[in-house]
Amino acid sequence: MKKYLVIGNPIEHSLSPTLHNYWIKENNINAVYDKKLIKENDIKDIIFQIKSKEIQGVNVTVPFKKKVIPFLEKLSPEAMESQSVNTIYLENKKVTGHNTDIAGFELSLRYHKYNVKNKKVLILGAGGVVPSIILGLKKMGVGKIIVSNRTKNKAEDLKNNFDNLEIVDWGETPCFDMVINATSIGLKNEDGIKIDYSVVGQNKFFYDVIYNPRETIFLKKAKFFGNKTENGKMMFVYQAHQSFTIWHKIMPKIEDKILKLLN
Ligand code: ATR
Numbered sequence: 137m138k139k140y141l142v143i144g145n146p147i148e149h150s151l152s153p154t155l156h157n158y159w160i161k162e163n164n165i166n167a168v169y170d171k172k173l174i175k176e177n178d179i180k181d182i183i184f185q186i187k188s189k190e191i192q193g194v195n196v197t198v199p200f201k202k203k204v205i206p207f208l209e210k211l212s213p214e215a216m217e218s219q220s221v222n223t224i225y226l227e228n229k230k231v232t233g234h235n236t237d238i239a240g241f242e243l244s245l246r247y248h249k250y251n252v253k254n255k256k257v258l259i260l261g262a263g264g265v266v267p268s269i270i271l272g273l274k275k276m277g278v279g280k281i282i283v284s285n286r287t288k289n290k291a292e293d294l295k296n297n298f299d300n301l302e303i304v305d306w307g308e309t310p311c312f313d314m315v316i317n318a319t320s321i322g323l324k325n326e327d328g329i330k331i332d333y334s335v336v337g338q339n340k341f342f343y344d345v346i347y348n349p350r351e352t353i354f355l356k357k358a359k360f361f362g363n364k365t366e367n368g369k370m371m372f373v374y375q376a377h378q379s380f381t382i383w384h385k386i387m388p389k390i391e392d393k394i395l396k397l398l399n
Contacts, residue, residue, distance in 0.1 A: 138167035139190065140383065143182060144197035147173045149348060151398050152195055155376050158397065159388035167192070167384075176203055183207040186224060186231050193383040194224040195376075201264045208233040218267040219297075223379040234382065237268035240375030242276060247370045250314070250341055254279040258310060260329060261318035262290040265345055269318060270298050282310050286319075306330075314341040322352030329354050338362035347372055350399060369398060 142152040148171075156169035174182065179200065185191040196204050201220045205211070208221065212234040215221045221233035245252060257278055259266060262285035273281060282302045285291040291303045304310050309332040321328040323346055331354075342358035347369035355365040373390060381387050 138165070138192045140167060140169040140193045140195075141182070141191060142169070142171045142195040142197060143174045143178075144171075144200060145173055145175065147171045147197070150197060151348070151372070152197075152376060154397060155373065155394065156380060158394050159380055160384075163384065163386050163388060165384055165386070174200070176200070179204055179207055183224070183231055186226055189226065192225065193379070195379055196222050196224065198264055205233060207231075214238050214271070218271055220264060220267055222375060223382060225383055235268060236375040236378035236382075237265060237371070238272045238275070239378050240371045240373075241269055241272040243374035243377075244366075244368070244370035245272075245276065247374070248366050250364075250366075251276075252314060253277040255313040256280045256282070256311065258282045258284065258312040258315040259318055260284055260316065261320075262287070262294060263318065263320070266294065266318050267297065269316060269345075270294070270301075274298075282312065284308060309335050311335070311337075312340065314343060317342075317344040317346065317352065317354050320346075322346050322349070322354055325349055325353070327353040331357075333357065333361045336361065336363070339364065341366075344368060345371065347398075369395075373398070 142150050150171050153169050153171050160167050201222055204221050209230040210232040214235040215233045218235050220235050223234045223236050225232055252273055255278060257273055282304055283291040283294060284304045284306055286306045295301050307330045340363045342355055342363050342365045344352050344355050345368040346352050347367045350367060358365050
């Protein structure tokens with residue numbers, strides 16, 4: 137039986153096993169997908185298990201998406217560009233790291249029928265997922281990206297890898313068409329995002345990478361003020377879809393039944 141894993145810390149909340157095991161069953165594949173809480177010094181051993189074919193594939197979540205890179209033998213162009221790996225497998229005898237968050241983000245916007253071409257997008261946060269979001273937005277022809285992060289120098293650091301970013305202070309509300317919460321605020325139902333809704337206007341698009349809770353306070357307030365809102369569930373689904381397709385060479389179906397199971 138083939139073995140797959142998602143590694144991270146914390147990992148309890150991860151819905152990857154639910155989704156992957158659903159698709160494994162639907163497609164009659166002899167495999168199992170587990171979650172594993174790890175510490176940084178466990179990475180080496182996990183990678184060795186991929187090399188020795190004890191494990192066929194690994195998904196990586198916070199805080200290890202960058203930390204796994206030194207242990208890998210090859211990176212896909214997407215992983216190289218974002219310096220972020222969420223999918224690992226053996227290819228031509230090399231332990232290879234790939235990033236499916238970029239495609240996951242892009243496909244989620246297409247699913248929600250939001251066209252970012254020439255739009256002004258504000259990203260809140262500068263953590264692990266932000267380079268993938270920036271790459272996805274640029275691929276889709278975004279007009280302007282503004283980044284705001286509590287620790288401003290982390291936002292400034294992004295300028296070393298991406299051109300044409302504008303950085304604003306945390307708490308400032310520049311004008312935008314779309315705003316993305318890429319911080320961890322809201323995971324515990326807390327309200328720490330200072331958006332001045334009186335200057336935002338209506339009919340803007342508020343996107344939260346968080347999907348559990350289903351509706352963060354950030355999204356609730358946005359909706360109250362008359363804006364379009366979406367959470368990160370479809371980004372999660374599409375990044376998993378891409379990983380599954382790479383590992384099993386089968387494109388699984390995204391059915392309503394599994395989308396409901398993830399709620
Ligand atoms: P990492 O920074 O290790 O990649 P992450 O979970 O990917 O971790 O990112 C957490 C993001 O949420 C960061 O942008 C963080 O801001 P800092 O860089 O200032 O730490 C942001 N964040 C988390 N808690 C926050 C809070 N209470 N207020 C503002 N920003 C917060």
